[in-house]
Amino acid sequence: MKRFATSPTEVKLLLSVDYEIFGNGDGDIECCVIKPAERIRAIVEDAGGVLTLFVDALEFAAMQEVDDLRYQADKVIAQLQAFVSAGHRVELHLHPQWLNAHWEKQHWSLDHRKWRIGDLSRKDVHQSIQYGMNWLLEVLRTTDPEYRIVAFRAGGWCIQPSANTLKILNNEGIVIDSSVAPSLRETAKEGWFDFSEAMTKPYWRVRDDVCKEDHEGSLWEVPIAVGNLAPIKHLLAIRGSQGGLAQGCRGKYVKGGALYSRYLNKLRKFLSLGKSMLDFCTLDEDTIRRVADYWVHAHSHSINTVLPVVAIGHTKNFTDKSAKTLRSLLDWGVQNEVVFTDYFTLLDAIYDSERNNKNG
Numbered sequence: 001m002k003r004f005a006t007s008p009t010e011v012k013l014l015l016s017v018d019y020e021i022f023g024n025g026d027g028d029i030e031c032c033v034i035k036p037a038e039r040i041r042a043i044v045e046d047a048g049g050v051l052t053l054f055v056d057a058l059e060f061a062a063m064q065e066v067d068d069l070r071y072q073a074d075k076v077i078a079q080l081q082a083f084v085s086a087g088h089r090v091e092l093h094l095h096p097q098w099l100n101a102h103w104e105k106q107h108w109s110l111d112h113r114k115w116r117i118g119d120l121s122r123k124d125v126h127q128s129i130q131y132g133m134n135w136l137l138e139v140l141r142t143t144d145p146e147y148r149i150v151a152f153r154a155g156g157w158c159i160q161p162s163a164n165t166l167k168i169l170n171n172e173g174i175v176i177d178s179s180v181a182p183s184l185r186e187t188a189k190e191g192w193f194d195f196s197e198a199m200t201k202p203y204w205r206v207r208d209d210v211c212k213e214d215h216e217g218s219l220w221e222v223p224i225a226v227g228n229l230a231p232i233k234h235l236l237a238i239r240g241s242q243g244g245l246a247q248g249c250r251g252k253y254v255k256g257g258a259l260y261s262r263y264l265n266k267l268r269k270f271l272s273l274g275k276s277m278l279d280f281c282t283l284d285e286d287t288i289r290r291v292a293d294y295w296v297h298a299h300s301h302s303i304n305t306v307l308p309v310v311a312i313g314h315t316k317n318f319t320d321k322s323a324k325t326l327r328s329l330l331d332w333g334v335q336n337e338v339v340f341t342d343y344f345t346l347l348d349a350i351y352d353s354e355r356n357n358k359n360g
Contacts, residue, residue, distance in 0.1 A: 009299075010339060011296055011309060011338045011339065012306060012309065013292075013329075013333045013340055014308055014309065014311065014341060014346065015044055015050070015052065016054055016178065016310060016311065016312050017037065017052070017312075017314065018056070018312070018313070018315070019033060019053040019093065020033070020055075020056035020095065020155075021059065022251035022254070022316065023095060023115070023156070023253070024110065024254040025108025026251030027249060027316060028248065028249065029075060030075070030248075031247065031248030031249040031250075032245075033076065033316070034079055035247070036249075036315040036316070036318035037079060038079070039318060040326065043326050044326075044330065047327070047330035048340065049340040050087060050088055052151070052342050052343060053088070053089070053091070054092070054093035054153045055080065055092070055136060056094065056095050057093070057094065057132035057133075057136045058095060059095065059101070060073050061073075062103075062108075066103045077139050081143040085144075089344055090136060090140060090149070091153070092151070093152070093153045094152075095115070095155035096116075096120060096124065097115050099111060099124065099131075115156065115190060116158035116191065117155065117159060118158050118161050118162060118165065122164050129168050137149065148173070148344070150173075150176055150343055150347060151174065151176040151222075154177075156191045157179050157180075157193045159179040159180075159210055161209075162177075166219055167208075170218050170219055174219070175218070175347065176220050176222050176346075176347070177210055177220070177222070178222050178224065178310060179210060180198050180224065181195055181223060181224045181226050182198040183195060183196055183198065183275055184226060184275055188255055191255035195223075199211065199212070200298075201213070201299070202223075202295075202302055202306075202308055203220055203222045203308060203350065204220070204221050205218075205219070205220060206220070206221045207219070222310060222343065222346065224277050224311075225295040225309045226276065226277055226291070227276060227291030227295055228275055228294055229294075231273040231274050244321075245317060246315065246317065246318045246319060251316065277291075278292055278295065278310065278311040278329075279313060280312075281314055281317040283325055284321070285327075286328075288329045289329070289332045293332075296309060303357055304350075304357070305349075305353040306352075308341075311329060313326070
């Protein structure tokens with residue numbers, strides 16, 4: 001039975017997946033990307049949902065240029081085309097350390113000085129976005145000649161400072177950023193982000209700063225949903241969370257070239273107890289519902305008539321436990337008569353809401 005009937009707001013669930021291998025080039029395409037993406041798709045379709053893949057275009061474009069790896073890029077291309085043909089969406093995700101990547105002695109040589117898109121020169125930001133956009137559109141317009149990319153997510157959420165990136169996204173026709181996780185922050189110098197001062201809204205217009213509303217801005221920030229949890233419940237969720245890798249997937253976590261173990265990643269979660277993204281790869285079945293409920297109730301009295309709830313996952317981290325958590329989130333959506341949607345469709349709802357607010 002629907003539990004969000006206290007407001008005229010329509011709740012919309014967006015299921016987003018960062019589609020990529022590891023940041024240092026580790027990872028088998030089949031086990032870290034292709035198979036888990038198919039598994040996620042099957043679960044989502046079984047519930048009548050729609051999936052958005054945020055595709056790290058630069059890494060797959062780099063693979064396509066290497067004779068020994070072109071078959072891997074071909075598998076990715078075939079999968080993306082199949083997803084779009086089935087009604088799912090593909091949007092742009094970038095890890096700019098893949099700019100000018102080189103395949104040397106059976107491993108990738110990447111420029112980790114370019115880890116954070118927020119630190120890049122305007123020229124490098126433009127090159128990253130334009131190259132990634134062009135590659136994706138070439139792939140997708142084979143299936144749908146009118147395909148349009150409307151949304152972006154920065155690699156590692158490292159979009160700040162965001163002025164250059166937002167301006168170039170706008171110039172390239174992208175109208176949504178979905179990099180912000182309100183109230184969360186990462187202090188590691190290699191991959192920092194700070195959303196502690198982000199707007200407390202379900203979405204907002206931006207121009208230069210992803211965290212600040214600007215009514216004259218041409219882009220929308222549609223943030224990843226974040227929920228407050230009792231520290232003890234969050235602690236138990238972390239202790240019981242997956243924190244693992246998809247079956248057969250192997251690789252090392254890095255940030256800006258610095259190696260991070262899974263244990264260090266878990267430690268960093270311990271140090272940020274009380275707040276969590278709506279992440280179906282790191283939360284358990286009960287906690288994912290708590291975070292979703294928190295986000296909806298926190299924004300249920302918004303003047304807007306649409307309330308996006310953005311969930312996130314990663315192909316390389318999709319385990320058996322992740323599958324249970326994703327099903328739990330989908331069940332939550334069905335039980336509460338939440339609308340499954342994507343960023344492209346969401347745009348119309350946002351613009352309708354904006355017009356209604358002006359007319360009202």
